[in-house]
Amino acid sequence: MISQFPSDHQHQSDLVERLKESPRSSSSINDLPDLVLVEILCRLPLKSTFQCKCVSRSWYLLMSSPYFVLLRREQQREDQRTLIFSNDIGVKTEFFSINKHPVFKIHTKRNFSFSFLPFYGSTRTEPIVVGTYNDLVCCCATWRNQCHYYICNPYTKQWVALPPTPRCHKEVRAGFICSPKEEDGDRKQEYHKYKIVQIIIPDDLGVNSSFEFNLQIFCSESGKWTEAVASSPRRFYVNHLSCDAIAHNGMLYWWGFDFLIGFNPYSSDTSCSTTDVDHHIYCCRFIGKPVEQFAQSFDFLNVWQGRLRISQSYRNPDRQTTGFSIWEFKDDGHQVDGGKWCLVDTVDIRQMIADDPLIYKWDHARYWKKCIMVLGFDPHNDEVLYLELCQHLVRYNIRTRTLKKVTFYPYKGSPCPRKRVFPFVIPPWPTLQHQYAYACPS
Numbered sequence: 272m273i274s275q276f277p278s279d280h281q282h283q284s285d286l287v288e289r290l291k292e293s294p295r296s297s298s299s300i301n302d303l304p305d306l307v308l309v310e311i312l313c314r315l316p317l318k319s320t321f322q323c324k325c326v327s328r329s330w331y332l333l334m335s336s337p338y339f340v341l342l343r344r345e346q347q348r349e350d351q352r353t354l355i356f357s358n359d360i361g362v363k364t365e366f367f368s369i370n371k372h373p374v375f376k377i378h379t380k381r382n383f384s385f386s387f388l389p390f391y392g393s394t395r396t397e398p399i400v401v402g403t404y405n406d407l408v409c410c411c412a413t414w415r416n417q418c419h420y421y422i423c424n425p426y427t428k429q430w431v432a433l434p435p436t437p438r439c440h441k442e443v444r445a446g447f448i449c450s451p452k453e454e455d456g457d458r459k460q461e462y463h464k465y466k467i468v469q470i471i472i473p474d475d476l477g478v479n480s481s482f483e484f485n486l487q488i489f490c491s492e493s494g495k496w497t498e499a500v501a502s503s504p505r506r507f508y509v510n511h512l513s514c515d516a517i518a519h520n521g522m523l524y525w526w527g528f529d530f531l532i533g534f535n536p537y538s539s540d541t542s543c544s545t546t547d548v549d550h551h552i553y554c555c556r557f558i559g560k561p562v563e564q565f566a567q568s569f570d571f572l573n574v575w576q577g578r579l580r581i582s583q584s585y586r587n588p589d590r591q592t593t594g595f596s597i598w599e600f601k602d603d604g605h606q607v608d609g610g611k612w613c614l615v616d617t618v619d620i621r622q623m624i625a626d627d628p629l630i631y632k633w634d635h636a637r638y639w640k641k642c643i644m645v646l647g648f649d650p651h652n653d654e655v656l657y658l659e660l661c662q663h664l665v666r667y668n669i670r671t672r673t674l675k676k677v678t679f680y681p682y683k684g685s686p687c688p689r690k691r692v693f694p695f696v697i698p699p700w701p702t703l704q705h706q707y708a709y710a711c712p713s
Contacts, residue, residue, distance in 0.1 A: 305333060313343040317697065321427050344699045351697040352650040354657065356664065357400065385410060387428045388421055401467070402447030402518060405696040409447035409467060414514075417443050420467055420489070427701050433467070436487050437496050442472040443487075444509075446516025446523035448536060449702075463702055465491045466536045468523055470501075472510050480506035486553070488536055499551045501534060507557070519574045520602070522556075526572040526581065531558040561598050561612035570595065574694075575648040580615070582645040594619045595645060597656070597669070616669045627674050630660070647692045657692070 300308070312323055312334060320343070324331045333339060385398050390412045398410035398421070406424050411417045418439040423430035449465040469487040486499040511527040518524075522535045533556040560569060560583065571582040579600040585593045597615040620643060624630045646664070649655035654670045657677070664677040 309333065309339050309342060313339060313346050317699075317701070318426065321701075340700050346699070353695055354647045354650065354692055355695045356646070356657075356692050357397070385423065385425060387425075388423060388430060389432070390419075400693055401445045402516060403693045403695055404447070404449035404463070404465070404518070405698055405702045407449060407463070407465075407702050408693075408695075409465075411445070415441055417445060417469070422465065422491075424701055426697060429701065433489055434494065434496065436469065436489075437498065438487070440469070440471050441474060442510075444470040444472065444512045444514060444516065444525055446470075446518065446525065446534075448518040448521075448523055450521070450537070468516070468534065468536050470509060470512060470525070480508050482506055484509045497551070499553060501553045501555050503532065503555050503557050505530075505557045507532070513572070515572075517572050517574055517579070519579055520577070524572065524579065526569045528568050529560040531569075531572070531579075531581075532556070533558065558600070558610065561596075561614070571645040571647075573648055573692075575650070575653060580648060581612075593621065595643075597645075618667075618669065623672070623674070626672055630674060650694060 300311075303311075312320060312330075315323065320334065324334050385408075388398065388410075390398075398412050399414055399417075401409040401411055401420070403409070406426055408423055408425060409420060410423065411420050416439055418435045420433045421430055422433065446468045447465065448468070449463050451463055467489040471485040471487065473485075482505075483500055483502050486501055487496055488499055489496045507527060507530060512525040512532065513527065516523040516525050521537060522533045524534075525532050534553065535555075536553075538553065568584060569581050570584045573580055579602070581598050581600075582595050583598065584595045594617065596617040598612045599615050600610055601613050602610040643661075644659040645656055646659055647657045649657065649666075654668050656667045656669060658665050658667050660674075666675045666677050667673070
């Protein structure tokens with residue numbers, strides 16, 4: 272009987288229609304005992320499962336029970352992990368994935384899009400992705416004046432709109448962090464709490480560096496925004512921070528030209544209340560760049576299998592990239608000056624050109640000098656990097672020193688280090704938010 276259900280890559284709506292039209296007879300699926308029905312439904316692909324929750328109220332309650340969730344997780348243990356690449360084509364943003372699993376088939380406007388969010392109908396533009404946790408995505412409608420955020424699941428079409436920020440600032444650096452939360456002592460159905468952190472970029476920043484900067488923090492447990500101040504052990508220019516924050520080991524990390532700032536929004540022992548109960552002062556950690564004679568700047572920060580990794584570029588006097596290095600941060604805790612950088616590998620672009628016929632061809636067209644950039648680390652293979660190179664997205668193996676073209680990567684003529692690349696995971700059961708709204712998949 273299970274073989275009668277379609278696989279994930281078939282048209283899912285046919286399943287729901289067949290279930291709705293099942294004849295009311297002794298052989299009807301509606302007459303099956305709940306335990307038998309659960310055994311059938313928990314084996315469906317995830318998207319089919321969520322469509323079946325819309326068949327009836329009894330099915331919705333049955334498939335929302337802790338027993339069903341536990342059985343579903345036991346039946347389908349493997350997470351599907353990928354990187355999602357976003358690229359702006361004029362006013363349009365396209366998403367594509369490196370994973371060839373059917374759930375990531377990138378006719379992406381069907382499988383990965385934010386068109387179900389309420390603001391999409393009026394703007395027809397994809398939102399800005401602030402951060403991800405498994406299959407949850409925190410996003411905002413605009414680059415500037417970020418006041419309205421959404422937490423959503425692009426695969427199941429669940430979403431919740433957060434309250435607007437107390438103050439709307441022209442420019443911020445935002446981050447999203449999420450962690451498990453036990454609800455009512457029930458470990459079978461795990462909910463997650465989350466926070467969104469805005470670092471405020473002052474309009475009148477001037478040319479002075481500072482030890483302190485202002486924050487706005489949203490907490491899912493309280494459903495409220497609070498204002499706070501963070502203090503750094505060293506001065507830095509807050510406007511030099513990147514737009515993206517990376518969540519790692521309970522902290523958010525922003526990278527600047529040659530430094531990282533680490534901030535723990537959940538910390539209670541590193542914050543103290545001021546006279547205003549809605550304001551707190553947080554201590555953050557400052558991490559300098561690896562000591563290297565010829566390295567210029569940080570170009571990329573990400574997490575690979577629980578470890579922070581960065582890339583540093585090398586440029587000649589003509590500002591052309593000649594190579595880059597990959598570093599991993601060995602952390603000994605959350606101390607301000609703890610941890611050290613360890614070199615993973617160094618790549619010489621000139622040697623890459625000499626060894627690879629494809630790049631040699633691009634070099635003669637003089638495209639390669641315009642842009643080379645590390646975009647991401649393969650979630651399954653620590654030897655594989657993804658690069659933007661000569662208007663292409665390429666897969667580079669640092670052990671074999673080989674390149675493979677992945678797809679054409681549109682390029683407008685000037686390097687853009689802020690192209691959005693983010694990890695995305697489809698677990699056996701969707702990540703449940705502490706506060707969320709349910710929406711039936713369309």
